[in-house]
Amino acid sequence: MEEIKDVVLSYVIEEYLEEDDEEIAYDTPLISGGIVDSFSMVSLKRFLENKYSISIPDDRATPEAFDSVNKIVTLIREFTG
Amino acid sequence: MSYSETIRKIYLDQIDQIKNAGIFKEERFIHSSQAADIEVEFPTGSSLKKVINMCANNYLGLSSHPDVVKAAHEGLDTRGYGMSSVRFICGTQDIHRELENRMTQFLGTEDTILFPSCMDANAGVFEAVLSDQDVMISDRLVHASIIDGIRLCSAMHDTFKHSNMEHLESKLQLHADKRFKMVITDGVFSMDGDTAKLDEMAGLCDKYGAMLFVDDSHATGFIGKTGRGTHEKCGVLGNVDIITTTFGKALGGASGGCVSGRKELVEMCRQKARPYLFSNTIAPVVVSGVLKVLEILSKSTELRDKLENNTKHWRKGLTEAGFVLKEGDTPIVPVMLFNAKLSQDFSKDLYNEGIYAIGFFFPVVPNGQARIRTQISAGHEIHHLDKALEAFVKIGEKYGILGLTKQEIIEKYGL
Numbered sequence: 307m308e309e310i311k312d313v314v315l316s317y318v319i320e321e322y323l324e325e326d327d328e329e330i331a332y333d334t335p336l337i338s339g340g341i342v343d344s345f346s347m348v349s350l351k352r353f354l355e356n357k358y359s360i361s362i363p364d365d366r367a368t369p370e371a372f373d374s375v376n377k378i379v380t381l382i383r384e385f386t387g
Numbered sequence: 388m389s390y391s392e393t394i395r396k397i398y399l400d401q402i403d404q405i406k407n408a409g410i411f412k413e414e415r416f417i418h419s420s421q422a423a424d425i426e427v428e429f430p431t432g433s434s435l436k437k438v439i440n441m442c443a444n445n446y447l448g449l450s451s452h453p454d455v456v457k458a459a460h461e462g463l464d465t466r467g468y469g470m471s472s473v474r475f476i477c478g479t480q481d482i483h484r485e486l487e488n489r490m491t492q493f494l495g496t497e498d499t500i501l502f503p504s505c506m507d508a509n510a511g512v513f514e515a516v517l518s519d520q521d522v523m524i525s526d527r528l529v530h531a532s533i534i535d536g537i538r539l540c541s542a543m544h545d546t547f548k549h550s551n552m553e554h555l556e557s558k559l560q561l562h563a564d565k566r567f568k569m570v571i572t573d574g575v576f577s578m579d580g581d582t583a584k585l586d587e588m589a590g591l592c593d594k595y596g597a598m599l600f601v602d603d604s605h606a607t608g609f610i611g612k613t614g615r616g617t618h619e620k621c622g623v624l625g626n627v628d629i630i631t632t633t634f635g636k637a638l639g640g641a642s643g644g645c646v647s648g649r650k651e652l653v654e655m656c657r658q659k660a661r662p663y664l665f666s667n668t669i670a671p672v673v674v675s676g677v678l679k680v681l682e683i684l685s686k687s688t689e690l691r692d693k694l695e696n697n698t699k700h701w702r703k704g705l706t707e708a709g710f711v712l713k714e715g716d717t718p719i720v721p722v723m724l725f726n727a728k729l730s731q732d733f734s735k736d737l738y739n740e741g742i743y744a745i746g747f748f749f750p751v752v753p754n755g756q757a758r759i760r761t762q763i764s765a766g767h768e769i770h771h772l773d774k775a776l777e778a779f780v781k782i783g784e785k786y787g788i789l790g791l792t793k794q795e796i797i798e799k800y801g802l
Contacts, residue, residue, distance in 0.1 A: 324548075345537075346527075349545045352561055 448766025462675020505644030574617030580719030
């Protein structure tokens with residue numbers, strides 16, 4: 307099974323990066339680094355919920371919890387058990 | 388005293404930060420009416436300089452048109468200066484409703500409601516028609532006023548990559564479970580001058596049962612064969628559910644805006660939109676001016692045709708001279724310089740040559756995409772454009788960028 311962190315990383319690259327942007331890594335700050343704006347976070351949340359059949363409550367879907375691929379993976383693991 | 392020196396210092400430090408970041412905005416005082424030829428005091432206190440204005444939203448040259456000025460005078464004489472009331476108490480005159488009906492007719496919609504500005508229209512419309520059961524899906528380059536309106540609305544918000552229809556479709560699929568889906572875009576994007584793919588967007592909205600919202604502020608009056616806007620150009624007249632637009636650009640350039648579209652959505656704005664409910668509407672003098680503008684535009688396409696020809700002439704001249712332009716066919720013509728400092732130096736040199744055009748750089752445009760944004764008007768004559776072109780070429784030669792590609796300019800000046 308594809309590693310969660312690779313699924314998240316490729317989604318972020320596909321969804322948010324433009325052609326000229328530099329590459330990102332698992333620990334690159336996404337929101338505080340200006341790559342993902344807080345508006346656009348909603349599609350990432352919905353993608354994860356659909357992909358892993360989970361429901362992330364709004365109060366847990368904070369900019370801090372979504373600030374890197376590693377942090378997102380931690381959050382997903384919490385809800386997938 | 389509550390405004391202590393400590394508080395003052397915090398603000399002064401913030402203002403210094405803005406200055407140090409090179410994004411401090413200064414006003415230039417114009418001592419004449421808005422037109423192609425203006426007299427400017429800049430820097431403050433200096434003697435007046437006659438310059439050609441290449442950066443106004445005065446697309447049709449109607450800001451100081453004698454017939455519009457005369458109609459405004461008549462409006463002032465017959466309907467007075469102010470209303471001293473919001474619309475639904477005692478702030479609605481017959482001419483306000485007349486302007487709403489005329490806009491409905493002009494845009495080919497079902498109904499229209501006036502707002503003090505298009506900024507206010509965009510701030511109020513989403514909250515009035517959507518709820519937390521719905522989703523707003525906006526182009527990533529929409530105008531700041533739309534972003535503000537979206538922030539005020541409880542509906543979910545998502546974005547799609549600029550003008551990327553595949554990405555938009557994936558978002559419509561992702562949010563298929565929502566009660567209402569509203570796709571949101573500018574008609575003409577103000578920084579790049581490109582046009583939304585409204586025909587494809589309308590098709591996707593049909594396919595996925597979504598509503599289509601267009602801010603046509605940089606299009607109403609001149610885009611499309613008879614100047615109705617982007618929906619006319621794209622062949623989707625009657626298929627856009629909400630159009631917001633302004634009277635502060637092509638339609639006389641004074642102030643005011645509107646929401647025009649489906650009858651029920653407009654009625655919801657009349658009942659719920661806060662900028663409509665809690666502030667005075669457009670002053671009678673301005674309403675009278677805009678009514679005259681619509682009369683002029685409904686009689687003839689002469690002005691938008693002249694604007695189209697001027698735009699072609701300007702684009703052709705710059706292209707042949709070897710400048711890098713943003714592709715497009717609208718009167719917003721960005722001359723790409725990429726480097727922020729170069730854009731500021733270029734603008735300053737243009738001003739010294741008698742040409743008024745502003746350099747834009749990050750954060751107004753993406754990093755590394757600094758430019759001089761030129762805006763063409765039907766108020767320009769060919770001699771204005773030729774003089775401006777002469778200045779552009781002279782300064783382009785000074786900086787050695789004529790004939791260079793994007794990459795070569797970046798190599799020479801950096802990003």
